[in-house]
Amino acid sequence: MDITMIGRDCAKVTLTAHECRELDICYESFSPESITARLFLAAVIARLETLGAKIAAADKLTAEVFDNGSEGLVMYLSGKGMKIPEQRKTQPPVICKNAEEVIRTSVKLSGEWSLYRTKNGFAFVNNDDDSIISAKIKEHGRLISDAPLKKLKELF
Secondary structure (H helix, E strand, O other): OEEEEOOOOEEEEEEEHHHHHHHOOOHHHOOOOOHHHHHHHHHHHHHHHHOOOEOOOOOOEEEEEEEOHHHEEEEEEEEOOOEOOOOOOOOOOEEEOOHHHHHHHHHHOOOOEEEEEEOOEEEEEEOOOOOHHHHHHHHHOEEEEOOOHHHHHHHO
């Protein structure tokens, strides 16, 4: 599920066809009586709140759902009074296969990054990135260094 903030009071939620199958949800699932749709909307609202959105302040929430063909669903969730913080632009994790790639990559990166050991190599994770892939790397990887990149660059 990908959530993109559009303005201060609207979020775009995109689901792939695979995610729709996993959630057992489709365009026809969205009706006022559908328990599946209500549970899905509750999950989206909870996810927005973890991102810092103020949903409780909204007078009325509106969800518009569109079938994206064989690619899944697109939903726009908006509401007067709903406050969604500006989305930060962060770089996704950078995957390295070996130590030589880690050294070359560390010279190119700027900002605050942490280095993790993963099953298939190494990964630099931006400290401001709260994406699912970054969370998985942080949870399942082994932290090697949270030193600022300038310290890593000094070593090489």
